Amino acid sequence: MTSNSQTAAGSGHDALPDKQSEIMRKAIRLEWISIAIVAAVITMVGLVMGQSQAMRVAWVEDILALLPPIAFLVATRVIRRGPSRDHPYGHHRAIGVGHLVSAVALFAMGALLLVDSAIGLLMVDKPPIGMTVLFGHAIWAGWPMVAAMLVAVPPMVVLGRMKLKLSEELHDKVLFADADMLKADWMTGLATVVGVLGIGMGLWWADAAAAIAVSASIVKDGVTNVRAAVTGLTDARAKTHDDKGPHPLTVEVEEKAREVPWVKEARARVRDEGHVFHVEMFVVPLLGMDPTPAQIVELRTTLEDLDWKVHDVVVAVVDELRPEQVPAD
Incomplete structure (x- = not known):
């Protein structure tokens, strides 16, 4: 979903x-x-x-x-x-x-x-x-x-x-x-x-x-x-304004998603669009949990409220985190 x-x-x-x-x-x-x-x-x-x-x-x-x-x-x-x-x-x-x-x-x-x-x-x-x-x-x-x-x-x-x-x-x-x-x-x-x-x-x-x-x-x-x-x-991981390292929000959005009760795992692809970030959040629900559309919308809203730069969020519910979607650090 x-x-x-x-x-x-x-x-x-x-x-x-x-x-x-x-x-x-x-x-x-x-x-x-x-x-x-x-x-x-x-x-x-x-x-x-x-x-x-x-x-x-x-x-x-x-x-x-x-x-x-x-x-x-x-x-x-x-x-x-x-x-x-x-x-x-x-x-x-x-x-x-x-x-x-x-x-x-x-x-x-x-x-x-x-x-x-x-x-x-x-x-x-x-x-x-x-x-x-x-x-x-x-x-x-x-x-x-x-x-x-x-x-x-x-x-x-x-x-x-x-x-x-x-x-x-x-x-x-x-x-x-x-x-x-x-x-x-x-x-x-x-x-x-x-x-x-x-x-x-x-x-x-x-x-x-x-x-x-x-x-x-x-x-x-x-x-x-x-x-x-x-x-x-070329869609690299979003970095700070001076490009000295990954932007803290790339980690914070994942941590915030993992705090949601029905989420087991969460990884994000954060792309710098200019002033704002586009976030693709891949989440694996807990065994037996089938999140409703309202719960997914709530998660998306929670991420958007984290910071003004988190402007465009897509939440994808998956059965597992595949390396081609979210490569490991």
Whole structure:
């Protein structure tokens, strides 16, 4: 006997309770603010970057930093659509697609800049930083570069921390990847300052070395995020927002099901749909017990009440737990 959830998969916004809906609205506002700030930084850095490799790395990174917030805003529009015949689970997975877009951008940016910086170092490319005129005074062109980077760093730190907190509250991996991108952004800014000052001190290689160090860090973050995004889209076990391990709910739903008096065994397949989880709960009743439809519905409701992320639940009553259905850990 199988009981499907009587509630539809619903749109992404329907799935969020009041608290999370308010957090979502806050995240959307924050992303628009982020786009405006990053656009201003791109313009500022573009005006002063000169021939510095590290400055060029920072400028390209700032441009690519626009992708995660744009991906998030697009995904939040897509998840508004409800389920249909063609999309019976709704459009929650748009969050996973947005995560993949952000992750690929992060990796591509790091790889491109790493290769470019390494070539510059091997070719003994000595970036010239001469003099410039500012407000009628001749100054070393490196000072405006350093100033631009130091101005750009604090907003990136603040925005990154805010997005990191919201990503955990919403279980939103796009926001988490965005926060990761901003972390790479401010790290690039500080490394660029070191590289430019190194050139001023006569260390021609400092610029390329700083760019290589930051690019390698960005590549590492990109690989981690791409792996996590692909894993999520291929129906792996649901994990935490930062992909550090299985989500606690994957175990809690099984424990809650085993507390039901008529249940002998229970195992779940929990799939991350974006902000919410789809749960297939396989239960073996006690010998001689034949659960009624009302009891199955009660179990499903109990699981859905466990946490707002447990949004779409299917309860299947089986005579035994087969490995192909629920493999052992």
